[in-house]
Amino acid sequence: MSKRIIHSYARGVHSIDIPDDPGQSVVAIPEPSQELFDRALVGWERFTSVAEKPSDG
Known part of the structure; x- marks a missing residue:
C-alpha cells in the first residue's frame, strides 16, 4: 500500500507514489567508502588550486 501525493499547484504533473513507511x-x-574519500580529496585539491588567493597588499 502506498500513499499518493498530489499538490494543488502541480495539476497536470504526474503524482509520486511513496511507501506508507518511508524508512x-x-x-x-x-x-563512506575509501573511494568516496579519495574522490572528495581530489575534488577539494582541484578546488583549492584554482580558488582565488587573497592578495597581500
Missing part, C-alpha cells in the same frame, strides 16, 4: 526504502551506509 523501508532507505538504506543506511555505515560509513
Whole structure:
C-alpha cells in the first residue's frame, strides 16, 4: 500500500507514489567508502588550486 501525493499547484504533473513507511526504502551506509574519500580529496585539491588567493597588499 502506498500513499499518493498530489499538490494543488502541480495539476497536470504526474503524482509520486511513496511507501506508507518511508524508512523501508532507505538504506543506511555505515560509513563512506575509501573511494568516496579519495574522490572528495581530489575534488577539494582541484578546488583549492584554482580558488582565488587573497592578495597581500
